[in-house]
Amino acid sequence: MNALTRTPLRATCARQPNAVFSARYWGGGLLLALALFALLGAWLIEADPNRQNLMASLAPPGGDYLLGADHYGRDLLARLAHGARLSFGLAVLTLLSAAVPGTLLGILAAWRGGITERLLVTLADAVMALPGLLLVLLLIAFSPGHYVPLVLGLSLSLWVEFFRVSRARTATLLIQPHLEAARLLGFGIGYRLRRMVLPEVAAQLPTLCSFALATAVIGISTLSAISVGLRPPTPELGSMIVELLPYYAEAPWLVLLPSLLIVLLVLALQLIGGRINT
Amino acid sequence: MMSRLVTARLLQALVAALLIATLCFAMMQTLPGDAAMRIAASRYGPDAMSQQLAEAVRLELGLERPLLTQYAASLMQLARLDLGYSLVSGAPVIEELKVQLGHSLWLALLALALSLLFGPTLGLLAGIRPGGWVDRLSLGLSILLRALPPFVLGLLLIMVFSLWLGWLPPAGFGSWRHLLLPALTLALGLAALSSRVTRDAMAEVAAAPYFAYGRQKGLDGLALAGRHGARNAAIPVVAYLGLQSVYLIEGVVVVESLFAFPGIGHALVHAIIARDVPMVQGTVLIMGLLFIFINLLVDTLCRRLDPRLNAWQEVRR
Numbered sequence: 001m002n003a004l005t006r007t008p009l010r011a012t013c014a015r016q017p018n019a020v021f022s023a024r025y026w027g028g029g030l031l032l033a034l035a036l037f038a039l040l041g042a043w044l045i046e047a048d049p050n051r052q053n054l055m056a057s058l059a060p061p062g063g064d065y066l067l068g069a070d071h072y073g074r075d076l077l078a079r080l081a082h083g084a085r086l087s088f089g090l091a092v093l094t095l096l097s098a099a100v101p102g103t104l105l106g107i108l109a110a111w112r113g114g115i116t117e118r119l120l121v122t123l124a125d126a127v128m129a130l131p132g133l134l135l136v137l138l139l140i141a142f143s144p145g146h147y148v149p150l151v152l153g154l155s156l157s158l159w160v161e162f163f164r165v166s167r168a169r170t171a172t173l174l175i176q177p178h179l180e181a182a183r184l185l186g187f188g189i190g191y192r193l194r195r196m197v198l199p200e201v202a203a204q205l206p207t208l209c210s211f212a213l214a215t216a217v218i219g220i221s222t223l224s225a226i227s228v229g230l231r232p233p234t235p236e237l238g239s240m241i242v243e244l245l246p247y248y249a250e251a252p253w254l255v256l257l258p259s260l261l262i263v264l265l266v267l268a269l270q271l272i273g274g275r276i277n278t
Numbered sequence: 279m280m281s282r283l284v285t286a287r288l289l290q291a292l293v294a295a296l297l298i299a300t301l302c303f304a305m306m307q308t309l310p311g312d313a314a315m316r317i318a319a320s321r322y323g324p325d326a327m328s329q330q331l332a333e334a335v336r337l338e339l340g341l342e343r344p345l346l347t348q349y350a351a352s353l354m355q356l357a358r359l360d361l362g363y364s365l366v367s368g369a370p371v372i373e374e375l376k377v378q379l380g381h382s383l384w385l386a387l388l389a390l391a392l393s394l395l396f397g398p399t400l401g402l403l404a405g406i407r408p409g410g411w412v413d414r415l416s417l418g419l420s421i422l423l424r425a426l427p428p429f430v431l432g433l434l435l436i437m438v439f440s441l442w443l444g445w446l447p448p449a450g451f452g453s454w455r456h457l458l459l460p461a462l463t464l465a466l467g468l469a470a471l472s473s474r475v476t477r478d479a480m481a482e483v484a485a486a487p488y489f490a491y492g493r494q495k496g497l498d499g500l501a502l503a504g505r506h507g508a509r510n511a512a513i514p515v516v517a518y519l520g521l522q523s524v525y526l527i528e529g530v531v532v533v534e535s536l537f538a539f540p541g542i543g544h545a546l547v548h549a550i551i552a553r554d555v556p557m558v559q560g561t562v563l564i565m566g567l568l569f570i571f572i573n574l575l576v577d578t579l580c581r582r583l584d585p586r587l588n589a590w591q592e593v594r595r
Binding site: 125126129130131132133134137138139140141142144218221222225226227228238241242245248249252255259262263264266267270271 | 290291293294297298301302304305308421422424425426427428429430433434436437441523524527528531532535536546547549550551553555558562565566569570
């Protein structure tokens, strides 16, 4: 459809593979640290992210509240940890519901060809006819403030990338001599797809996955920030930032810390994706 | 050649319109309460609303007919470019959209202009000497900016320029000063990508034989970059604008909501919260069609800049 705009720009990637490798290394480390914070933080920090203490409203960092308290006197560290866990959880849920059907349908389309392929490609094209966020907003409009249309909408726009890549990879694989040989030797289609095609397709997935995760994290926090995603009092990072903005003059860290957490999360995912040059 | 491009995009527009209309029709059915009552209340005001008025509306809009007939009728209505009436204000959707679209177009154009000022300039400087300090600095900036979701970037700009320095108003609408911060937010996000695309294209051009020849025949740096660099490097940058139009349209929704700027994206978010389905349909439709139109424009422009594309397409066919 717009083959032109999607043509890979013959980037003169003069940057050595080392640089990409070390970027992945850093991204991986950062992501691990954030994941530990999200998983363990919500357990280890005993404070309830929703318990209010109006006497401690806007308490500065240190003392009873390690990172201070927000306008209702809720512990910021606990809210950050729960917010990070929520972001991770929803992003992974989105990724799974986009990557698994996307990849399998891509393999199916390339294998079956004919009407199956044409139908699936038409479906993918229909999704691509709109910018992703508009599609998500259309689905959210059915019931704003709930996480189901949020996740559903995001995965509906993200599965296309997985579909396209796995379909293209499978189509080139199926005509390779070694697969032809396996067919002539009498190996069934199930065996060939599972043992010979799937591993090759899976090798392409990490980059796609990290970018899908980054898109999901950005999408969830953005939609919550413009109050059509998740809503307060849920400790969601995006809605926390907007909720706390009016207290910027008294307590700037309340706004800056959740922002920093989102930025680090997206940065880690993009570094792992490795497409840092363009 | 041109007609082929236009046909493909028209088909895409048709698919998008059908998708939007179908989803919005389904949404209308899931709204709680009686549709005729709701529409009557929005048209005549909640106080003047009566059972008779609701019945009149039901008959007029044919809400008593079977669902499939209503669905076909709603598609026919859309085909006549009739977007219906807002469920909240009762005004025709098209009238509200005209005003809001104007505001949004100004914002988007200013953002695009600013991004073309920052991005390609930085990219050209970086691409002439790959690996130099300009290149490394712009790479760092670009990585940082791409990790910032537009709403976080917008809030940071509000903090710095409105709350801290007090130069610009944090939100609202009225003068050109209100336009600057939202446009800057979008422009920085766009420039983060376009600077890298320009840099790669320029590095490729700078390594090309014709560039070395130009240098050897004694052209100075500026003339060389201008005459042989800019146009060749512009091709991928323009091609990339198609992808960037996604960012621009999504960004307009986010940034307008953040800065309370009364454009079409702001209207969409408000319509979603108020469950105003005709407004949702109208705003998404306009933005979707705009997206497709921009892509058509980009395709055409690319063929202008690079006539080889035409020949290449012929060979492939």
